[in-house]
Amino acid sequence: MRYVGQPIDRLDGVAKTTGAARFSAEYPYPNLAYAALVHATIARGRITRIDTGTARKTPGVLAVITHGNAPEMKPAPKPNQFDMSTLAAATSVNYLNTDEVYWNGQPVAVVVAETLDVAREAAYLIEVEYAEYPAAVDFAAEEGNARPQKSTMLSEADGRKGDAEAALADAPFALDLRYTTAQVNHNAIEPHSTTAYWDGDHLILHEGSQNVAWVRDHLAIRFDLPKQNVRVISPFVGGAFGGKSFVWPGTVLTALAAKVTGRPVRMMLTREGVFRTVGGRTPSIQRVAIGAQLDGSMTALIHTSVCQVGRTGGWSEQVTSVSRHLYDAANIQVQQNLVGMDLLANTIMRAPGESIGSFALEATVDELAYELGLDPIELRARNEPARNPLDGKAFSHRLLMECFEEGAKEFGWAGRPQEPGSMRDGRWLIGMGVAAAYHPAWRFPANLTVRLSDDGTVLIRCGLHEMGMGSATAVSQIAADALCVPMAAVTVAYGDTALPDTTTAGASSQTASVTASLLAACAKLDRAVFTLARKTPGSPLRGLRRADVTARDGGLYNGSRGESYHDILRRAGRASVEARVGADTRLGEIADQVRSMSKFLLDRRRWVKAACGAQFCEVLVDSDTGETRISRWLGVFDVGRVVNAKTAASQLRGGIVMGIGLALTEETLVDPRNGRIVNASLSEYHVPVHADIPVIDVRYLDDPDPTMPLGVVGIGEVGVTGVAGAVANAVFHATGKRIRDLPITLDKLL
Incomplete structure (x- = not known):
């Protein structure tokens, strides 16, 4: 092959770096108006009074839309996995067609004005009063109300092999540990924004989206239009990683505002607006228990999780997925549980489930290795399965131990002393950690x-x-x-x-x-x-x-x-x-989806397909302050055939950076009294910046998976998995302290 595998520059590179690329808030329309949202300040209740008089009188205001005057829209359809477009709705709320409030931050009014400044100023002038209802907003307090998650065709929520609890009790050595991960939110470089224009009964929408067909189909339903009457244009998306997969309130309400005013309307969410109306990654509580023989062979592996979903929607994460596949334990039990909350629906976020599940599993494996006096890589090698541990299916392609072997050699792992706290440079404690990366491979029509x-x-x-x-x-x-x-x-x-x-x-x-x-x-x-x-x-x-x-x-x-x-x-x-x-008719589309889902299910019965890898991390921890710095990183991955060497390395590095944020800095703080996010800005929600990130060395084996087209497996998400585990393990090696609650902040180390 002449081009596949080469480090070719991105074709859109010049357009993006020169500003020629247009994003959703950059399309010019004559007579363009601007919209701003008013957000609810309670978690659950009903609007009893809304005063828009002052806002309406503000010069430049074109319309103020509330539940009292909004045109009626059709509700979102019920999800149906044989019609994937029905999964597009982020929540089940019929925005501005109800006086009920379901989460703190729900839009309760839209102001449309000649300029953005006027729209936002008028939005601040609207007064809303509520009758409040009891609400469940404290995730930790609701843990006891969690119920088993149901499995679907796309995600299995439970699984058993043997009697893991009995095997754990009988094991010569056992660990039974509890982990928590914080809620985290999307902060793409391009905040969510929409430009909408109605041409008669045709809707044109410019939208940063990960699925333009879903957006089109959803809006066609909501506004009772033929699908062909809606066009969604999204050539450039300024970052997403799950946050732009579904249709959030701003998209629907921009189209509604354009319909009400008869003018093109643009809505650009503020950073706070993104936090209030676009879901993030669920927090989690996890139990990982491992029983082992003295030689390290695992006799029991138990992994359970509790996550949250909103009452009006939410995406359940496959937290225990990694424990179904990574280690050849004789007895396995996995179970995912959900608790419904009066909060904004959570959504998918880069490697949903595997990113946080791999943290808990890989930290436990590292702790087991230390207690048994084994090298963490050697322990993994002793438990590397020949077939999928839970059900005996064949791996379509798996070179995980080859990743560990190459990474150990390149990272200098052999020179790492086993004893925690034994490496130091002045006031800096030095630690080295390792973890496995894992993400399933998917394919759709x-x-x-x-x-x-x-x-x-x-x-x-x-x-x-x-x-x-x-x-x-x-x-x-x-x-x-x-x-x-x-x-x-x-x-x-x-x-x-x-x-x-x-x-x-x-x-x-x-x-x-x-x-x-x-x-x-x-x-x-x-x-x-x-x-x-x-x-x-x-x-x-x-x-x-x-x-x-x-x-x-x-x-x-x-x-x-x-x-x-x-x-x-x-x-x-x-x-x-x-x-x-592919078909171009509705019946043909349905037939394609049925064929695709059937193939997907048949493939899953035969194979376990996944990308995997080994994450190597070195940290420096200030012995006085607990400040933690990542000083070196190496990731070695088995991701099938690599199509573009340059963009593949960039994607894997980006995943590692995102994982470092999950491990060390990112945490969405929710007020347990009223469900309000209290750090809804980049000044208080801390994403990693350049000063936090070292040079990241990325390698990949470039070995095609014979069961995938061209051998391609997928690289966008495997890079974030295992990262938090590797950081936590390196911190332990540096300090001797096990931190089981993300993010690893100074207070937890002091």
């Missing part, structure tokens, strides 16, 4: 077309999403190799519902999903072009079989005999040839 024109250019039309990971670049590389044309000849149209629908940019699934359809379409195109050539009088390929012909140099050849795509199409009198994968 992706529709697209590939058109070859008589000038030799290739156009790919696909509604895929670009959040900064270089999606269009990777697709261009794959297509160029599949059709044997220069990469410069390939153009990818994406980020628009006017294009064929594809899967969400989530679950590390987009590249594999699009690759499968792209390769199928390129194969169709190849056959179509060859058929043209062999049937066209005068063609040097006339009469040959396809097996006799090789695609190369932008054409089809048998040795020196052959011709370019340009000549084939010109000789046949065709301006272009196009191949399509």
Whole structure:
């Protein structure tokens, strides 16, 4: 392959660095108006009075929309996993069509004005009074009300092999530990923003989204429109990682405001507005218990979790997923539990479940290694399974121990003393930690077309999403190799519902999903072009079989005999040839989804597919203040085939940075009295900055998974898994203190 695997610059790099790329709040419209939200200040209750008089009189205000005057919208449909678009609704609340309040921060009014400043100023002038109801807002206090989570086709919430509790009680050595992780929130570089315009009964929406088809389908339902009457445009998304997967209140209410005013309307959420109306990662309480023989072989592994969901919605995280797959324990028990809260619905966030579940599991494994006097990597090697531990399924591809072996050599692990607190540089205590990374591989339907024109250019039309990971670049590389044309000849149209629908940019699934359809379409195109050539009088390929012909140099050849795509199409009198994968009718879409879900379930019965890796961390801890610094990092990953060496390394580094935030700095603080987020800003919610992050060394094995298209597994999320565990283990090695509650802050070390 000429292009796949190479470190090629992103095709959109120049547009983004020069400002030519337009994001959702940058599209110009004449007569554009601006909208701002008013947020509820109670967790649960009913609006008894809302005074909008002063706001309405403010010069420049065009409309104030409340539950008293908002046009009626249809409610969100009930979720149905055979119709994935029904999962689009972030909450079940019919915004401004009810006087009920379901969380602290729920929008209770929208102000539309000539300028953004006027809209926000008028929003501050609105007075709202409430009748408050009892509310459950303290997660720790609600732990006892948790109930077992139900399994779905996409996520298994429980599992058993043998009697893990009995085996734990009988084990020569056992640990039974409790961990907690904090609620954390999305803080993408581009806050959520929407520009909406109605052209008669057609809605045009500019929206930073990870799934434009879901946004279109959801708004069509809410505003009672045919799906084809809604167009969502999203070529550039300034970061997301789950926060832009679903339709949040701002999107719906911007479209509503544009409908009420008859003008284009833009809503740009403030950072506080994002915290108030866009869900984050659930907090968790976890139990991990491991029983082992004195040689380290695990006889019991128990992993349970308690997470929260909102009363009006929320995404349940697969916290115990890692414990189903990583260690060959003789007896295993996993169980996820949920507690309903009167809070904003939580949502998916980079490696949902695995990111926090791997922290608890990997910290326990490290503690077990220390207590047994074993090296942490050696303990993992002794418990590395040949097949999936819980159900005996085959691994489609697994090189986890190879990752540990390469990482240990490159990181200098052999020189690490076993004893905690034994490494020091002046006042800095030095520690080294390691943990396993793990994330399942997913694949979903992706529709697209590939058109070859008589000038030799290739156009790919696909509604895929670009959040900064270089999606269009990777697709261009794959297509160029599949059709044997220069990469410069390939153009990818994406980020628009006017294009064929594809899967969400989530679950590390987009590249594999699009690759499968792209390769199928390129194969169709190849056959179509060859058929043209062999049937066209005068063609040097006339009469040959396809097996006799090789695609190369932008054409089809048998040795020196052959011709370019340009000549084939010109000789046949065709301006272009196009191949399509995926249906373009509603019945066809349903059939595609059923086929895809059936294949997904059949694959899951046969294989366990995943990306994995080894995270190596070195920390410096100030012996006086407890200040913790990451001084070195190495991640070695088994992620199948790497399409673009440069963007892959960037994605893995980004995941590690996000994991460092989870481990050391990020925590959403919720007032246990009223459910209000008290640090809803970047001045008080601490994301890692450049000064917090060392040079991050990333390696990958680049070994294709034979069961995945082109061997691609997925890299967007595995990088964040294992990070918090590696940091906690390094902190222990430096200080001798086990911190089992994230984030690891100064007060917990002093």
